[in-house]
Amino acid sequence: MGTAADEFTLYDLRVEVVEGRGKMICNHQLGDYFELRGEDLSLPPGQTFPLYPLAALLPLLPAKQRRTHPNDWMTTDTDIACPDPHCGAIFRITRIGETRFHHADVTAVPLPSASSASSASSEPPTSSDDKR
Ligand SMILES: [Zn+2]
Numbered sequence: 001m002g003t004a005a006d007e008f009t010l011y012d013l014r015v016e017v018v019e020g021r022g023k024m025i026c027n028h029q030l031g032d033y034f035e036l037r038g039e040d041l042s043l044p045p046g047q048t049f050p051l052y053p054l055a056a057l058l059p060l061l062p063a064k065q066r067r068t069h070p071n072d073w074m075t076t077d078t079d080i081a082c083p084d085p086h087c088g089a090i091f092r093i094t095r096i097g098e099t100r101f102h103h104a105d106v107t108a109v110p111l112p113s114a115s116s117a118s119s120a121s122s123e124p125p126t127s128s129d130d131k132r
Helices: 051-065 114-120
Strands: 007-018 033-037 040-042 079-081 090-102
Touching: 007 051, 051 079, 051 090
Parallel strands: none
Antiparallel strands: 007 033, 007 090, 033 040, 079 090
């Protein structure tokens, strides 16, 4: 069970088929979408999403879930082309909200404790014995 001290937030994402550059070949329609909250991907009831564009989108999603520098292209660029060269679909990744998580709820790896973190950044010894 997490505490306030181990909170962090991730963006919730929506990936939607938006107007493309020509005919759509794959089994996706304009307006089809999926959403991602944390590690959980969800589709509207009855809607499917083809495997190959999903595979192209997957590497980008963890970065889009996290805060990125305002100048980073990962912040500004939202549209991803379908990997089928004959398909005109464009997928738009939108940050639709934020979800708060607790470190302890999502990993078995402990956070470094406050005491070990301060000892890791220990200050240099004082110069009382600095005799030359
Ligand atoms: Zn496609």
